[in-house]
Amino acid sequence: MAGSSSGMTLGSVNPAVTLAGTTDDSEKNAEFQEIEQILSPDFLPADQITNLLREHNVDIIQEKMRVFLNFQNIHICLKDAILLDYYVSGFFWAKGMDFTIDQCSKFMTLLDMLLHNLQTLHMSLEDSIKWLGEVMAEIGPNHSQKNEELHIFDVRESKAIIDYLKISLFQHYRLYEFMFYSTREEIVIGTEQTIELVKPADLPFPAPLEEGISVDIYSTFIEPSPSLESELKELDQEQGSQESLLETERAKMDPLAGFTIDDVKSALARVTDEVLLNIQNEISEKLQVQEEAFNARIEKLKKT
Missing domain, CATH: 1.20.5 (Single alpha-helices involved in coiled-coils or other helix-helix interfaces)
Known part of the structure; x- marks a missing residue:
């Protein structure tokens, strides 16, 4: 799956982490570092985000995204086509929100991590919503002045992100689960078989050994008949005579x-x-x- 690099950093995340105010400063710093590491712009680098933001045509964005994410079989693999549509739709929505390069990077990484949680960690819909709330609490608006660089989305943008995920991923969560977990049968519409035929004896190949088969089979099916050529000549002569007779009859019938x-x-x-x-x-x-x-x-x- 594309974005597996961001998925590797996600393996250390505990969805059940609580951000209670009773933890000491070292634990808070560890959590902040973990959040910062998770939402690092590893899914799409800044140069790729900049390249995509210059485009206004969704088809061009889709083609560039396909190249960036290395999807090779979107025309024959339904899973790759669905994933590409998921990322392209998310990026096009973020572009319409006038997100900055850093905001687009964080948002695309968030989209990738939600799919990673679903595919790799088998996270349920309820757990994904809880995990999203914890992450948005760190990257969204916060009155705390500590780790101010992590809060890159304001209240309006955070609500818009949650609303978008509600109507895109969360609304069709069961379908994404079916795509990742259900095995589909491979329908075989054709088979290729190689059949080797016995070559005729008149070709420049050695005749089959007589001791390998019985004399009756060899004389009946393989050995060329000596009278075959004479029979063919007689057939040609008969056909010629028949054609001449037909011509004379046609001449008589046609005045x-x-x-x-x-x-x-x-x-x-x-x-x-x-x-x-x-x-x-x-x-x-x-x-x-x-x-x-x-x-x-x-x-x-x-x-x-």
């Missing part, structure tokens, strides 16, 4: 099989000329008959 395109054009031209000539003769005869009829009428009119 235009022996004619070329020019022959067809000339025949069509002759037929067309004959048809046009007959039509022209009929038209001429009809015109002549009508002309004679008109002449006869004219002669009658002249006589009257």
Whole structure:
């Protein structure tokens, strides 16, 4: 898991530590040093925080965060994709809150440690909320002037952080537990098998030893038949004769099989000329008959 370096420092934290006012100064200093060590900017260095704060596009921030956290399988591993979304969403929220570089570093380390407590220490939701309250008491607002450098968040920012964790991690705590603790079955959608086949005897490989197999199997399945080539030739000849017969039958069935395109054009031209000539003769005869009829009428009119 990303941020394992910060998780290593968390191993010494006792969630049940009480910050009672009855402890002496040495114990308080030890607790302050422990808190300071836990929230040291080890999860994302200052240069990476600065690089991310310059960007405004969430896709670019996600890609840079993926490179920083060394997530290689976000497209095929659901767990890596969820963790990357968890860190990117948290950083983008902190960027929207106008946190400083130190505040962003502390907030991102806090996010990583909460996941570390869940995954490694199997901390329950109730214990995580208590642990968050103890840490926020040290890094949040405090009227004490001692270890003033640890109190980097004011009242408004501390409440905003708690509200964000409530709607992000704590609201979906059971889902994160399921992601870390439940084993998922690997679905095999395909298998690859290598099958070695016996090579034919005609390839440049030695024939199998006769003493390794029985004579019946060798003669039936492996030894090439001497009449195989002759049978293939006979099949080719039969196919050729059948094709020639089919061509002759097609020629008989098709009356235009022996004619070329020019022959067809000339025949069509002759037929067309004959048809046009007959039509022209009929038209001429009809015109002549009508002309004679008109002449006869004219002669009658002249006589009257």
